[in-house]
Amino acid sequence: MGAVRFGVDDLVNLRFAISPLWETVASLQASEDPGRHAVHLPWIKKALALRHDGELARCLEPLRTALAGFEPPPPRCPLAEIEEELALAGVPSEVGDAVLAWWRAAVRPYWPRIRAVLEADVVHRTRQLAEDGIQEVFAHLHPTLRWTEDRLVSVDLPPGEWGLDGGGITLVPTAFATRCRLLPGRGPTPPCVLYPARAVGTLWERRGTADEGLARLLGRSRARVLADTSSPATTTQLAARTGLSLGAVSQHLAVLRDAGLVTSHRYRREVHYTASGMGLALLGRRTG
Known part of the structure; x- marks a missing residue:
């Protein structure tokens, strides 16, 4: 069980963002475990066919090797480009090339519809924040999350308690995740909580x-x-x-x-x- 502690400034600095880099990495993970991502099966069938391509398979090998320990940086803005995110990630060039190869082959052709679902989620949460307050936003992000006094608590968060120190936090909807995840901040970029987006069932x-x-x-x-x-x-x-x-x-x-x-x-x-x-x-x- 983990917790993120909010101060007054942190509540004011709540942001939303979308990460094409995270979606690309998470989509590759989904294609390797279709049973856990049944909602994406129409896409996974096409993705598996792509992975049988010899040239793409060789290009992906560095990313597949690094996948378990690869943690994209938290996004800095709502409409970041994947190249910008990769530059901030500071990954080896062969891993970056593999990410871009998978993005171009398996994600970019479907990015308009994926982004539309993610942006619609942001619209919904933003309206909920304005009408009902931050407690209602956190209460409906995911069943594993709950708001207690000044803390966001979840079994999906790293053990212990994290303080935000006034920098706020970014909420990032994702199409290719079934649970929530915390990405620590890097320098001036605040940490983010990734959570499953609404209406992913309509995606395909x-x-x-x-x-x-x-x-x-x-x-x-x-x-x-x-x-x-x-x-x-x-x-x-x-x-x-x-x-x-x-x-x-x-x-x-x-x-x-x-x-x-x-x-x-x-x-x-x-x-x-x-x-x-x-x-x-x-x-x-x-x-x-």
Whole structure:
């Protein structure tokens, strides 16, 4: 059992971030243990096929050897680039090359949908923080975490008690983790708590499969847009998925939002659209 002790300044300096480096390393670990990551099986099948490629397999060997002891640094900003994170990690060049090779082959092609799920989680937690306070945020991050007086306590945290010393902490949602994890701070970068993101179960859902009845009700293009909002997506992402123009997607989203079938949330400069409970019900999917 471990605990992180918060002071007043630490509560003020609560941040959120997303780490493509962590997702890349964690995704390789997931591909090596498919039984623990059944939610990712559609992706893992493709990842295992990639790993059979001789050249990629040779490139990955240094990373696989170092994997057990490799600990990425905590991210410094919400939208860090993987190259920036690798530079801060200070890893041997062959390990860095292996990370980038796996990122380009197995993660980057799916990064827009992974990032959309992670950003939607951040939007949800940020709104929860504003409306209900930090205790509610910590209470709902993961069942193993609990807030006690001025401490965050969990069996997933390192044994003993960690003091933050006023620098705060960063909360990092992750798609490829089943438990929480604490990454110690490095220099001016505060420590972070990695936690499983919400709605990861929607990540690999097949898109664009709205049935004929829904297509007749809404129109084929509008039904397709609705189907593609089963996980959070921006207008640009929806246009790429559906093949429709940005203008057409925007018009369909406006109608769907007015009908209560999608909701929208702004994160930094982007607006993400997600099917509402009513929209998911029309698509025949669970809303839990």
